[in-house]
Amino acid sequence: MKAEHINPFLKAVSNTFSTMLGAEARRGELSLGNPRKRTYPVSGIIGLSGKAVGTVVINLSEEVACKSASRMLMDDITELNDDVIDAVGEMANMIAGQAKVELEQYELSVSLPNVVTGVGHEVRFPSSSPPVTVTFDTDFGPMLLEVGFEPAKVEAGV
Numbered sequence: 753m754k755a756e757h758i759n760p761f762l763k764a765v766s767n768t769f770s771t772m773l774g775a776e777a778r779r780g781e782l783s784l785g786n787p788r789k790r791t792y793p794v795s796g797i798i799g800l801s802g803k804a805v806g807t808v809v810i811n812l813s814e815e816v817a818c819k820s821a822s823r824m825l826m827d828d829i830t831e832l833n834d835d836v837i838d839a840v841g842e843m844a845n846m847i848a849g850q851a852k853v854e855l856e857q858y859e860l861s862v863s864l865p866n867v868v869t870g871v872g873h874e875v876r877f878p879s880s881s882p883p884v885t886v887t888f889d890t891d892f893g894p895m896l897l898e899v900g901f902e903p904a905k906v907e908a909g910v
Contacts, residue, residue, distance in 0.1 A: 753884050757901045758782075760854035761808060764847040765888060765897050772846065773823045775891035785885030785898050788874045792816075792896065794832070795875055796844030799863035804855070806881045806901035808848045812840065819892035832869065841865035847897075858903065878902065 762779055769777035790809075794817045800806040812820070814832050821839035822829045829836055845865045852860045868875065877883050881900035888895050 753881070753899070753901055757804075757855070757903075758884055758886070758899055760851035761847065761897060761899050762886060763854070764850035765810075765886075767850060768843060768846045769890060772843070773820055773891075775820075775823065777888045777890045777895070780887035780889055780894075782884060782886045785883035785896075788876070790873055790875060793869055793871045793873070794836075794840055795868045795873065796840040797866045797868065797875055798844050798848040800848065800852075800860050800901065801863075802858050802860040802904075804858040804860060804901060804903045805878050806899065807875070807877045807883070808844065808851070809875050809883070809896075809898040810840070810844050810847060811896040811898060813893055813895075816890060816893040816895050820890075823892075837867045837869070841867045 766777050769775045790811050792811045792813045794812045796810045798808045817836050817840050818829045821836040824839045848862045852862055877900040881902035883898040883900040886897045
């Protein structure tokens with residue numbers, strides 16, 4: 753995946769944490785991710801389609817998910833519940849939506865957010881777009897951003 757494709761997502765994570773949560777998200781290492789295995793038990797997932805295909809995943813510990821939801825909802829949430837699930841989905845949606853603006857040449861549509869929980873859960877990425885994983889150290893703890901993004905193949909005219 754090219755830097756021009758991942759950079760809008762990196763900026764969107766930092767911006768979402770800053771504006772919506774009043775917190776910092778500091779970028780760490782970037783690596784090729786495992787297209788199936790998740791590190792943490794909570795994942796907010798968004799599909800991308802248009803002149804590119806892909807998947808965006810924010811992968812969080814329960815603690816980071818609860819602290820993020822607490823800040824968003826101005827409440828003290830200490831365990832995974834429906835409000836936390838909704839907040840994680842909304843965070844994924846905001847990140848994908850902000851990146852979409854910078855990737856306007858791909859005329860992307862963003863799916864509704866899906867949130868999956870459970871230790872060892874899997875997320876399937878399109879085979880044409882294996883994920884790049886970026887670690888973030890947030891004010892609430894570590895999280896991962898996983899992005900698989902592949903511009904659609906343009907067929908030559910006849």
